[in-house]
Amino acid sequence: MNMDQLKRQAAxxxxxxxxxxxxxxxxxxxxxxxxxxxxxxxxxAGLKVIGVPTSEATRLDAERCGVPxxxxxGIDHLDITVDGADEIDPELNLIKGGGGAxxxxxxxxxxxxxxxxxxxxxxxxPTLGRFPLPIEVIPFGLGATRRAIETAFAGCGVSxxxxxxKAKGGEDSHVFVTDGGHWILDAQLGRIVDxxxxxxxxxxxxxxxxxxxxxxxxxxxxxxxxxxIRVIERRKPKGD
Numbered sequence: 001m002n003m004d005q006l007k008r009q010a011a012x013x014x015x016x017x018x019x020x021x022x023x024x025x026x027x028x029x030x031x032x033x034x035x036x037x038x039x040x041x042x043x044x045a046g047l048k049v050i051g052v053p054t055s056e057a058t059r060l061d062a063e064r065c066g067v068p069x070x071x072x073x074g075i076d077h078l079d080i081t082v083d084g085a086d087e088i089d090p091e092l093n094l095i096k097g098g099g100g101a102x103x104x105x106x107x108x109x110x111x112x113x114x115x116x117x118x119x120x121x122x123x124x125x126p127t128l129g130r131f132p133l134p135i136e137v138i139p140f141g142l143g144a145t146r147r148a149i150e151t152a153f154a155g156c157g158v159s160x161x162x163x164x165x166k167a168k169g170g171e172d173s174h175v176f177v178t179d180g181g182h183w184i185l186d187a188q189l190g191r192i193v194d195x196x197x198x199x200x201x202x203x204x205x206x207x208x209x210x211x212x213x214x215x216x217x218x219x220x221x222x223x224x225x226x227x228x229i230r231v232i233e234r235r236k237p238k239g240d
Contacts, residue, residue: 003120004030006224007084010118011035013222013229014082017116020048023075025108026062027083028055028101031118035082040065052078054108055101056179078112085117086131086212088124088221092117092234093195097134097212100165100178106210106217114219121225128195129158132186134165134212135202139183145207146185152201153189160189182209 011034018024018039026036036051036058043049043066050068052075053059062069072078083105087095094117096102109115137145146162153159165176165184175183192198192213199213216234223230 006120007031007118008034008038009229010120010222010224011038011082013224013231014116014118015039015042017080018042018047018049022049022079023070023077024049024051025078025081025083025112025115026051026053026058026067027081028058028105029084029099031084031120032058032082033061035118036061036067037065040067043067050075052108054083054104055099057099058101072107072111078108079114081109081112081115082118083109083115085119085123085214085218085221087128088117088119088218088223089126089128089195092218092221092232093128093216094214094218095128095131095133095212096214097136097184098131100134100176100184102134102212103136103178103180103182103210106214109214109217115217117218117221119221119223121223121230124221124223127191127193128213129189129192132188133192135162135185135187136178136180136182136209136211137185138207138209141207142183145205148205149185149187149202149208152198152205153187156198156201157193158189158191158198160187162187180209
């Protein structure tokens with residue numbers, strides 16, 4: 001079974017959680033695209049749902065598949081968001097943003113009662129950081145923002161090279177621009193020892209719009225591998 005088939009298996013398992021009348025967040029990326037396509041088949045068969053896409057690419061996919069759409073201005077909450085991830089750790093902390101949609105993805109996830117992460121099992125890691133951490137930034141004052149990010153890294157016990165993301169297929173000078181009009185710095189950190197601490201440190205930096213650390217947002221992860229499907233539920237802190 002190839003990687004694309006595994007992703008579709010994970011998407012199909014997440015679709016089992018969808019019920020008639022639900023309001024759904026629709027993620028971005030290759031695995032989330034499978035979910036949108038399968039959801040479209042269910043909608044064509046009579047399922048009544050409405051979705052909020054996390055990117056323009058997902059909006060186009062949903063429209064092509066016949067999934068009714070709205071915005072977070074039009075509804076008060078989402079029942080479930082289904083999205084992929086670039087890395088998932090045992091606490092269900094995530095690195096997201098490889099597709100460049102991290103800001104909208106985080107807004108939608110935070111507005112949801114539940115977030116189900118779907119992925120092939122290569123995304124499961126003991127410690128986050130092997131995948132470059134995306135940091136969405138304002139182009140103005142980029143030098144100052146980078147220095148502040150480096151200071152935050154040092155304070156959290158990590159370090160690594162940062163590079164401005166370039167558009168795929170573009171020339172060297174062609175910077176990738178997010179749907180919100182921002183740039184992305186990809187940080188090669190290797191190992192993030194304290195994801196919640198780093199998330200807090202990055203969030204307070206002027207010039208940082210958002211970062212790809214999703215802490216405490218995922219309710220469960222559906223992982224597809226050669227031995228089948230695993231569903232991992234987030235452990236609740238003591239006292240909850």
